[in-house]
Amino acid sequence: MEIKIREQENVAILSLSGRLDLASGATLKEHLKKLTDEKTIQIHLNLAEVEFINSSGLGALVSIMKEIRLLKGRLTLSNLASYVQEIFEITQLSHIFEIYTTEDEALASYQPVEAN
Amino acid sequence: MSDVIEQIGQLLARLQSPDVVEREEAVHGLGSVKQDEAIAGLVVAMEDPDLGIREIAADYLSRIGGDTASQLLIRFLANEDIGTRNLASEVLIKIGAEAVPALVENIDEDDHDVRKFICDVLGLIGHESATEALLGRLWDENLNVICSAAEALGYVGSTEALDGLYAVAERIGDATLQAIEAIGKIGSKESLDFLYKQINGDDPMVTLVAVEAVGQIGCAESVSHLAPFIDAEDRTTADAAMAAIIAISRANEGRIEYDLPLDKFxxxxxxxxxxxxxxxxxxxxxxxxxxxxxxxISGLIDVIGFVEGDELKRITELLGDVGPKVAKPILERLSDAPLTHQSKLLDIIARFVDENIAVDLLPYVHHDNAEIRQRIAHMLGSSGFKGAVKDLKILATDTNGHVRAAAYSALGWLCSEADTDFIMGGLDDKYADVREAAVGALIIIGGSKVVAKLTADLYHDDIERQRLAVSSLGWIGEVEVVEPLLKAINHPDAGVRKSAIGSLVRIGSVPDIEPITLALNDENSGVRKAAITALLALRGTESVKDVAILLEDEDVWVRYHTISSLGDLNRSELAHYIMPYLEDDLDIIKLAAAKALAQMGCREAVPILNNMTDDRNEDLAKAARMALSSIGGK
Structure with a gap:
């Protein structure tokens, strides 16, 4: 799996391509660990190029989500291919992940809020 | 004509009948005749003892309208019975502009009450032609008439009334408030200087009404004149100033360039x-x-139960934007909030739920309402709080199927292989939603124990369990599911065989291709088609020889699928397999061949395709034209 990382207004955007399975799930978790160690806790995963995801890949995403929540951060997903979307529906993970149709929509949801 | 008069005469006589039905019929009869005599009859019916008849007569009169009806109705404004008087006023208002000349003509009546009622009615009609007559009444000897005339001029809204209203506001103390209100209703910017003077006067009531009037005019520049009053000790004046600023904000599409101390409000x-x-x-x-x-934040949480639709959506979004700190005040209010309110509050914190919030949510596992229990199950699952597993297992045995389904899904997000046996129990649930949720949980958990259980389920007594097992193994997609799926290609059920092949394609790495190759001879055409797709996906051109046998399959749709699948390889060297089918007996096969050869870029097919463009079957001719266009032939 290939993972491209860029940052936009305090949100780390990871564009994944290929198969998300046991090995690539572990790699993804390592990338996330590096980001959170650097205090980046707003993460967006663009799954447009993910062609396959299995049980281990889902487990990796759930584990990442729990980690980000623990750090009071935020994880969003976008561009789910129909196959990936189907497995998210079957596992009901669509209820716990913040899923957006496009990356732009997801990033727009990170608008900063000022507190008085 | 005499017949009509005679008919009206009879109807008028029937109006005196003791029988209410007969009187009602008479009113309907009179209502259908638009003659003055009939109108007079309807006016008489306005005093009928029966309310229903009075209302029918009023309805006819308002529809007939005109000067006669209006003149007759004005007489009722002096009636001692308040109900009759109000009914006459309502009819006159409904008649509208047509009643204005008659009302203006009678506005100097001796009876001051009638003059007042006429002013009231003219105000509610709101027609500009009444302005002059109403201005005349601003100097009436009776104060009530003056007040009504001032109010009416506000409703009419003509700027011609402004000078008169300024004079009344300044000279007739008891009518000042009505005059200022009217000036506000007229809404002219030229009144602002007059109103600014009034808001700074000594009388707090005048200040209050003038503030409201300035708000009604809606001029952005007025905010600086109103702002000092939002610090007023008198809350009524302060709130009125705030309301006026809000009105101005609305009139100016939210643009106010002035810092407001909103926290006070x-x-x-x-x-x-x-x-x-x-x-x-x-x-x-x-x-x-x-x-x-x-x-x-507290205010927003507290008003959630009072809004719906777009406003509710905006408030929940606003609270969501606040972030995790919104959870604490919500949890503090949750148990005391009404049921509908609770669901909305839970939805807001769902996005932020973590282990700490999950602990506070545990008591709601026993909530009376199933919808709340369902939400709680999802939230506990997404919290990642392992301590919630015990409570989720309780919810997995809930009496409500939706709650059980939510609980099984959540268990999938939290549990490990050790809980496989419990989650397998969900596959026995009587509701499909719950069984599917349990399958979802097993897919996420994965691992060798789950795979072993599902592999055993491939040979369960229940065919549905067999099918759930094969699809679940496919979704798990790990290396250890490949062998059971390869074995499942020989399963007695065709659905299981087909699903197993489809899953193997998705997984991709299949060490032994032979079971799939053998499936090309399966008795079920769906399985044969799945095998074609699988072999070409897994081995590409290496499988073409095996697959090509099915170009002669007994089932036309298998033949069609084979041609299409070979076409999808986009390899021109495979065209010789397809060429013969361009002249098949069946149009559907010729159509598939045309498309496949186009994908392969086969120029040898051009002459036959050219002939095909004139085929009587329009679909075939169209496919040939498209193929030629793709290949670059004629």
Whole structure:
């Protein structure tokens, strides 16, 4: 799996391509660990190029989500291919992940809020 | 004509009948005749003892309208019976502009009550032609008439009335408030200087009404004149100033270049939302995007039960934007909130739920309402809080199927292989939703224990369990599911065989291709088609020889699928397999061959395709034209 990382207004955007399975799930978790160690806790995963995801890949995403929540951060997903979307529906993970149709929509949801 | 008069005469006589039905029929009869005599009859019916008849007569009169009806109705404005008087006023208002000349003609009546009622009616009709007559009544000897005339001029809205109203406001103390209100209703910017003078006067009531009037005029520059009053000790004046600023904000599409001490008005603003005041709600919500003090957060949470639709969506979004700190005040209010309110509050914190919030949510596992229990199950699952597993297992045995389904899904997000046996129990549930949720949980958990259980389920007594097992193994997609799936290609059920092949294609790495190759001879055409797709996906051109045998399959759709699948390889060297089928007996096969050869870029097919463009089957001719266009032939 290939993972491209860029940052936009305090949100780390990871564009994944290929198969998300046991090995690539572990790699993804390592990338996330590096980001959170650097205090980046707003993460967006663009799954447009993910062609396959299995049980281990889902487990990796759930584990990442729990980690980000623990750090009071935020994880969003976008561009789910129909196959990936189907497995998210079957596992009901669509209820716990913040899923957006496009990356732009997801990033727009990170608008900063000022507190008085 | 004499017949009509005679008919009216009879109807008028029937109006005196003791029988209410007969009188009602008479009224209907009179209502259908638009002659003065009939109108007079309807006016008489306005005093009928029966309310229903009076209302029918009033309805006819308002529809007939005109001067005669109006003149007759004005007489009722002096009637001692308040009900009759009000009914006559209503009819005159409904007649509208046509009644104005008659009302103006009678506005100098001796009876001051009639003069007052006429002013009231003219105001509610609101026609500009009444302005002059009403201006005349501003100097009436009776104060009530003056007040009514001033109010009416406000409703009419003509700027011609302004000078008269200024004079009344300044010279007739008891009519000042009505005059200022009217000036506000007229809404002319030229009144602002007069009103600014009034708001700075000594009388607090005049100040209050003038503030409201300035708000009604809606000029952005007025905000600086109103702003000092939002610090007034008298809350009524302060709230009126705030309401006036809100009105101005609305009139100027929210653009106010003035810093307002909004925190002082949280009570007023949220009270406005509770009272469903559209202007205050709109103002409050539009200004909250950068205004999140703790009073505001509490206020927003408390008004959730008072809003719906778009406003509710905006409030929940606003609270969501505040972030995790919104969870604490919500949890503090959750148990005391009404049921509908609770669901909305839970939805807001669902996005932020973590282990700490999950602990506070555990008691709600026993909530009376199933919808709340369902939400709690999802939230506990997404919290990642392992301590919630025990409570989720309780919810997995809930009496409500939706709650059980939510609980099994959540268990999938939290549990490990050790809980496989419990989750397998969900596959026995009587509701499909619950069984599917359990399958979802097993897919996430994965691992060798789950795979072993599902592999055993491939040979369960229940065919549905067999099919759930094969699809679950496919979704798990790990290396250890490949062998059971390869074995499942020989399963007695065709659905299981087909699903196993489809899953193997998705997984991709299949060490032994032979079971799939053998499936090309399966008795079920669906399985044969799945095998074609699988072999070409897994081995590409290496499988073409095996697959090509099915170009002669007994089932036309298998033949069609084979041609299409070979076409999808986009390899021109495979065209010789397809060429013969361009002249098949069946149009559907010729059509598939045309498309496949186009994908392969086969120029040898051009002459046959050229002939095909004139085929009587329009679909075939069209496919040939498209193929030629793709290959680059004629």
């Amino acid at each position: 949280t009570g007023f603003l949220f009270e406005g939302i509770r009272n469903r005041d559209q202007a205050i709600t709109e103002f409050t919500l539009s200004r909250l995007s950068n205004w999140f003090g703790s009073k505001v």
